[in-house]
Amino acid sequence: EFKNIDSIQKQLTFKRQCSGDISRLLSRCNPSTEYMEQFLKNVKTYLDINSTNESSIKLSSKKSVGNWIEKIKKKRAENLIEYFIQQQCRANKNCHSLSLAKINGSLDNLCQREKSLLKLICSESDFLMGVSYVNELTYLISSSPALRIIKNSYYRYGCLKRFISSNQHHERIYKDLKPLVAYHYMRARENKNMEFTTGLFSVGTLREFEEKGLENVFEIDEEKVEKLPRKNKQPESKPKIVFEKIKIKKYVPIKKKKKIEKLKPKKKITPKPFYSTFYLAAMERRKSQLSELSIDMYKFSHESVFTDKEKAALEKVAKPYTSYKALKAMYKLDKLGSPKAPLPLSFLKYLIDQKMHKELFNLVNVLGNRFYVKNNIDKVQSPLEHIQLTNDHQSNYKWQIIIIE
Secondary structure, rough: HHHHHHHHHOOOOOOOOOOHHHHHHOOOOOOOOHHHHHHHHHHHHHHHHHHHOOOOOOOHHHHHHHHHHHHHOOOOOOOOHHHHHHHHHHHHHHHHHHHHHHHHOOOOOOOHHHHHHHHHHHOOOOOOOOOOOHHHHHHHHHHHHHHHHHOHHHHHHHHHHHHHHHHHHHHHOOOOHHHHHHHHHHHHOOOOOOOOOHHHHHOOOOOHHHHHOOOOOOOOOOOOOOOOOOOOOOHHHHOOOOOOOOOOOOOOOOOOOOOOOOOOOOOOOOOOOOOHHHHHHHHHHHHHHOEEEEOOOOHHEEEEEEHHHHHHHHHHHHHHHHOOOOOHHHHHOOOOOOOOOOEHHHHHHHHHHHOOHHHHHHHHHHOOOOEEEOOOOOOOOOOOEEEEEEHHHOOOOOOOEEEEE
16 A cells, blocks of 8 residues: 555655655565565565556546545545545544645555554564454454465364464554454455455465475576577488388287276265364263263364354344343243243354353343253254353353253
8 A cells, every 4th residue: 555655645746755665665674584584575576566556546636636535524435545544534533624734644644654564564573463452353364365274174263263362462552453454354344255365465375385395486487598500501412212112911900808997986084073062061961960061161162163154144133132122022022041942052152252241141131140052053963951151250250151950
């Protein structure tokens, strides 16, 4: 976006301008690892191939400038720069009085902050860690090519969440990341494509191939062919060759019986079935004839059991269906939480994973802390489970599921 900012400032003839020379910006980086050095090298090559000096925003006349400002005030942003200006003026509550001077200040502010953040990241002196304060980034990275390094798809999302939670106390908050990620997340949702595959992000995933031996992905080895000088030689007179005629007998092919080799059937490798922590705990309680058994909430919360479609569907219904009024109605009419209408386990897991504390307390206040759930996570037939849901000093004020008789 540096080139777009630079182009806008030049079109509006602002005095201070943001340098759009990416190579110059990257030359200030001071990477400490070989991986970052190779990544920056690939980035420069990628940008040289895909760079364009044209900006998507054309401001050739006073009318086009006026229309552009009005669009930022009232309409939906079509690019990251417009989105940033909108967010800033809405936060300051002065979009109605947006002017060129304020836009210049916003662009200059954005440029300087983004440059400083870029230098921190490419010099590997940042403390981004898992960026736990930007929830949208978790969804984008979890569905990106970067996690293909982890072969088992069940562990990808859980591994990412464990990294975020374990490094949360080491990270620093960079406020500029929130609008940046929010914009890309909004675009991905609108395009119905939750895979985060921007250009530079794809360049980063080349590490997977470089570790397998493919070095210098963008370099093309060209073999130099030396041209030899032509020698003008006079044609030599060749002696005439006379061939004798040889009689050849007719060839009669011998028919051979073809051996038919029987193909050995390939052994089918059946993947090991996946069982959730909840299911294994329920089986253990019955086997050991225990009156109650607490499940490992750390493992349970980090198990990835939802597809992108399921996440999107649960996101739409989670809050409406867990309001106090809605739960009260379902409890009276449908007997929610009883053996007749057990609560789906996946719905309860989603509320806990997303830390929807208000909705969970509504659930406990209406249904009580003991109710029945149906295990719709594991693809096996299992009986209804009677559980107790607690959040008190004994559970260190974290949500705990206890399977009871």
